[in-house]
Amino acid sequence: MSSEYDTTETLDVKGQSCPMPVVKTKQAIDDLEAGDVLEVVATDSGSMSDIQGWAKGTNGVELLEQVEGEDTYTHYVKKTD
């Protein structure tokens, strides 16, 4: 799997289910700098909708892309401020 983004860090939440993908994404984002991109790799199909809703309702983050793989759902989240 490849992406066009320079990802700063990768968060592996494979096997984990709601609410962990969102909560851990938020925690990882908090540790990054503005402009950084976090790659989140999940197996929870609910993470597609949940990460999208979270990014929409949260200040300072932007969801760049979501990639549905064979067994994984990968999300690219940018910290904007």
Next chain:
Amino acid sequence: MSTDSHPSIDEDVDATELQELRERVAELEESVADAADDAGGKKMTIIATKGTLDMAYPPLILASTAAAFDWEVVVFHTFWGLDILHEDNSRNLKLSAVGNPNMPMPNALAALPGMDAMATKMMRKKIDENDTATIEELIDLSLAQGVDLQACQMTIELMDYDEDDFYDGVTTGVGAATALQHMAESDVQLLI
């Protein structure tokens, strides 16, 4: 309805008053725009009243997720909901086999001794297999994210609990008035 009896706007509102009103409208429009921009500034208060294993999950899942949205979150635990915050009891929350028509057994059987323990064991096994977060993990996560987990003082005394029985970081010494105050300030209020 006739408008003849009303004085016309020109006669009734002088220029200064009109200017003041215009400024006030601009001010209000600005504050509405600020409020709309401030997506993360919401507040949620949950009242958690149930202490069964299944009912311990919704308040904690919603609280930890809302905290991830940067919402200010208060969960007020009262009556059986207090067991969720009780360090020993929270590890032994049980599921009731009776009263849930979705259980794969009739109530008459479910009421037999040992059935609650069996239902609880099955649920815990599923939680483990699915890698679902445990109640303890969700409490730690919520506290780490700044969720205010509150234990109702009246229930603490009613149940003969000690303030030291609760997880570190749990707020004690609060009652209904505190809960109401938070609910009044909240965008989202839930009774679970």
